Amino acid sequence: MYNVKSAEFTRGIVGTNEILLGEKPQVAFVGRSNVGKSTLINSLVGKKDLARSSSNPGRTQEINFFLVNENIYFVDLPGYGFAKISKKRREKMRKMIVWYLSYADSKPKKVILVIDSKAGIKEFDRDMINLLKEEKIDFVIVVNKIDKIKKSLVKKVIESIKNEIGDDNIDLIEFSSKTLQNKNKVLSEIFD
Numbered sequence: 001m002y003n004v005k006s007a008e009f010t011r012g013i014v015g016t017n018e019i020l021l022g023e024k025p026q027v028a029f030v031g032r033s034n035v036g037k038s039t040l041i042n043s044l045v046g047k048k049d050l051a052r053s054s055s056n057p058g059r060t061q062e063i064n065f066f067l068v069n070e071n072i073y074f075v076d077l078p079g080y081g082f083a084k085i086s087k088k089r090r091e092k093m094r095k096m097i098v099w100y101l102s103y104a105d106s107k108p109k110k111v112i113l114v115i116d117s118k119a120g121i122k123e124f125d126r127d128m129i130n131l132l133k134e135e136k137i138d139f140v141i142v143v144n145k146i147d148k149i150k151k152s153l154v155k156k157v158i159e160s161i162k163n164e165i166g167d168d169n170i171d172l173i174e175f176s177s178k179t180l181q182n183k184n185k186v187l188s189e190i191f192d
C-alpha cells in the first residue's frame with residue numbers, strides 16, 4: 001500500500017526554470033484536454049483541490065509542479081488537442097509539452113498518459129505515444145473515468161485501446177477518481 005503523506009503546489013512554469021535542474025524525480029501527467037489529469041493527481045494525493053481542475057477544457061496552461069512526500073514531483077502538463085482557447089494558444093501549449101518531454105534540462109522518470117475511457121485513443125494520443133517511445137521515456141496509460149461507462153463495456157473498451165496502440169508492452173490501468181479503482185496500482189507505477 002502506497003501512502004501519500006504530503007502534497008503541495010510548488011510552481012507553474014512555461015519554459016526553462018531551475019526546478020528542472022533539481023535532483024528530485026519528476027512524474028509527468030499528460031493527455032488530451034479534459035481527460036481528468038488534474039483530478040487524477042488530486043485523487044492520488046487525497047486532496048480535492050491541489051491541482052485545479054475544471055469542466056472547461058484547457059484549464060491548465062502552465063507546467064505545474066507538485067511536491068509529493070517531499071521527494072518527488074508530480075508534473076501536471078497542459079492538455080493537448082481540443083481546448084476552449086485560441087488555435088494559436090493551443091499550438092503554444094502543444095509546443096510547451098513537446099519541449100518539456102524532449103528538450104528540457106531533465107526528463108521525467110515516468111509519464112502517466114491519461115486517456116478518457118469514453119473517447120478512447122485519438123490522433124494526438126498516438127502522436128504522444130510515438131514521442132514517448134522516441135524519447136525513450138518510460139510510460140503507462142491510465143484509462144480514466146472508467147466509472148462513466150457501463151461495466152459490461154469496460155473489457156471491450158480496454159481491448160479496443162490495446163488494439164489501437166498495437167503494442168503489448170504498454171501497461172494499461174483502468175482508473176476512476178470517483179471510486180479510486182486501481183489507485184494503489186497507479187501509485188505503484190509512480191513510486192516503484
